[in-house]
Structures are given as structure tokens and as C-alpha cells.
Amino acid sequence: MTCQLCKQREATVHLTQIIENEMKKVDICDQCAKEKQLHDPTTFSLADLLLGLGSGKETEKAKDEGGEGDIKCPNCGFSQADFKKSARLGCSECYEVFAESLAGMLKGMHKGTQHRGKVPPKLRRGLETGAQLARLEKQLKEAIAAENFEAAAHLRDEIRAAKAAA
Amino acid sequence: MSVLDFLISPAEACARSGPNDKIVLSSRVRLARNLRTVPFPTHAKKADRVRAYETLVPAVRSLAMMGDDAFADSMEKLTALEKQVLVERHLISREHAAKGAGSGLVLNREESLSVMVNEEDHLRMQSLRPGMQLRQSWLALDAVDSALQEQVEFAFTPQYGYLTACPTNLGTGIRVSAMLHLPGLVLGEQINQIIQAVNKLGLAVRGLYGEGTEALGNIFQVSNQMTLGEAESDIVERLDKVLKQIIENEENARIGLLEKKPKVLFNHIGRAFGVLSNAHTISSKETMNLLSLLRLGVDLGMLPASRKGLVDELFLVSQPAHLQLAHPAKEKLGADERDLFRADQLRTRLAALEKPDHTKVVLPPAKA
């Protein structure tokens, strides 16, 4: 069996992983394994390697799209060709520029395509304050409508405090 | 100050203990983060990398959890040997060892927190603890990340989460991993089954040392692969659950070997001791595999429990950079010289070690 990366040497490293119920298999030679840092388990990921190989359906699609006029990131100059070659992106804006080819690729790579983890603390606080303010303002309106002026005064204080804390 | 003077001695580092450390050598969590306004290091121009470096190194250093005596320097200032020592200590990646100007390292005194600046991402932060401490490692790193976000703004979108140079790290940017010593499963020929089962859960298993599927020293690393679409705590919990299962499998495999093939096992361990303490030249590969058996001997009671630290230390000091460091010669040792010196070190250090005594083995109760 020949190596899938260099297509020259005999493949001696065989890797199998099941990602999203799909069996992915890679056969590569020792030298390519070394070059791809396959021996450093902290950095290697099979999905990463497959991306470079262009063996996934989605990467094939990305390749075809790249053929018709190369898209470039206006912020950093990274091109679709760079993306295909390195399986990396150039800057945070690249994620918007290459959104189309990324979308399919991410589906096969991850558990989902919507982030469910940690949100930057500042953003989270902002969202919480926003939600809290909306709730307080609704209560204030209701209090005024009910002519409950004592509650309304209290709510105004709370709104002022929430705005100051944000 | 050289990073070598900063580092804890191998003996001290290996004397540390943690929960379940007979089987789980260490737990590690890594987070990838990038500054919002600077291109990723892999694509950045030198000026941009310098900008990221100058923003991040002081910010990380100023964090309370890094202590006021952290090590912080440019990779350019480190020698190839120093970098290799850091790799062998699991404090930086191989990729980072290849970096020079514009890349940096911040390391706390305990070596539990290590932050690589301008690796593949602007930040690769790691929390490393002995034994099974995935949750604690995550919480410690989460706190570092939150504190840092009070000072700098990371690239983040509500859909994709934290943006990384490689889409495989997107979202949480988290890599949770544990280093496992699984001689029972290897000797009992059950390891492939376990690897396949773990792979099915979307987790990767690979030998920590050695090439391809070979796992020198019976040391394996289990880690998550997917980073987007799941919360950090869920990823940590899943790995934690899988580890508990593997620990149980390994314990049962050891009991099975003791019950079914005690002589085979004692023979392996006795011979490992014989070779390690008497060899005059020994390869890294043979050393790792034999030290693994010696460690198993300690776990089973054939050697005093107090010797675990010594065995772990020998694992570390048998690595090429650590050998070079201990050798009086300034010139780089060749492979043959290294094998000779490795054997010298092992003979000296093991001269005081008790002989493995199979009559001291106590069979632990099997778990269902």
C-alpha cells in the first residue's frame, strides 16, 4: 500500500477513527507521519490530516469552487488556494470570507456547527444586562399601568443600577 | 535566567502525585485563542506577530494565577537543547520548539500552567496536573482564560465560538487529554479493543511515544477530537467517564494476568529489572518498555510503593535531551553514545533498588 500523502513511499502508519459515525482511514508512510507531526499527540488530529488530503467530500467541493476565480480575504490576503494547501485560515475574517466552503467541512469535523461553549465574559455580562433591563422595563410599564407608583420608583432605581453596572 | 534553572528537578517533578496515578499519569487541558485584530500567527507578517507577542506576554504574565515569579521569554532566547527539554517535560509542543523570534513562553513556578505565544494560534494555554484531574485542570485554565479576557479581546463569533487558525480547533478551542499507563491491557492483548471502543466515542487514542500504532512504554494518550457544538464541561465529563472505564479495564486486566499467568508476569518484571540494572548499552525504546514493566512491578507491590517516583524519573531522564543535559560533554551525543550513557545512568540509579519480590504481590479484589 502506498502512502496517501506523498503517493511514493510504502505506508506503514495506519490510522482509523470514527468521526460522526463515519469511518475515516488514513495510510501514510513514516516520513510523512513525522512531517505531519503525527507523533506529537497533542497537535495531531485525523480530521486535520484528511483536510490536507482532500479526501473528504466537502474538501473536494471546496477544490472545485476554488477552480473558478480564487477568493481572497480582503483583511489578510489569504486565498482559497492557501486554504486548500494549508487547511488553515489566515485571520478571524477569513471565517466569513470562506464561510461557504467551511460550512460543509465543519459538519463532518465536529459535533455540530453551532458553538455551545464558553462565551467571552464581557459579552455574556452584556447579554445578561440586556435581558435584565428588558425584564425590568417590562415590569416598570406594568407597574405604571397599574398605578403602583411605589413599585415603579423601586424598579427605576434597579434599572439605573443595572445600567451603571454594565 | 536559563529556563533550565527555572525548571523543577526531574526528581521533584516525578515525586508529585495525583488521584489514580497508578494508571493516569497526568491530565491536561489546552485552549487555543487568537486576538481579534491580528492575523493568525501561521499567516501573520513579522510585525503582526511581534504585536501579538508584545500584547500577550505581559498580559499573561500579569495574571494573578501565574504568580509573581513566572518564567517568560522569547523562544529566540532558548537553545535547541532547552526547547527539547521543555518538549520532554510536556510543557511546549514540538511545533513550538521549532519557533524563534516572535514566539514566546510563559510558565508558572509549579509548571501547572504553560502558555505558548504565537504557536499555531496566538495563544495555546495549557493546564497540566498529575493523575486524574481533568475537571480541576479545566477549571484552572478557564479562570486563566477569563482573567485574560478582561485585558484582551479574542476572536469570537456567536456561531463559531473562538476562532482558530485551523478549523479543527474551532469553537471551544479545547483539547482535553490524559496520559495513561496501560501495561495490563497491552500484555493481556485487549488494548486494540479498547482503542476501537474509545474511537467510537469520537475520542482519539494514540501512543505517546513511538511511531504509528506502536506505544512505547505502554503509554497512551486519550483526547477529544471535536471542539465545536459541545460545551467544554460536556467534553471534560465525557472524557472523565471514559477514563474511569479504562481504569477499571486496566485494573481488571492486571488482576486477570495475576490470576491466569502469574509466572509470565513475574518473569517480565524480573527480567526488566535485570536488564535495566545491568545493561551497558540500551536504546530508548527498550528502556521505555522495560521501565513500564518496572512501574507495573511497583503498582503490584513487587517493589516498594515509594519507588514509583524513581521509575517515573527514569522515564524522563532517559529521554535524549535530558540525557544530553546530564552528560558532561558539551558536544551533541550521537545515538550510540546516548545508549551507552543511558545504560550508565540506569545502572547507577537502580543500584540501590530492591529486587522485585513476587511474594509481596497482593491481589486486589476484582471489580465488576
Ligand SMILES: [Zn+2]
Ligand atoms: Zn508519504
Ligand SMILES: [Zn+2]
Ligand atoms: Zn483573512
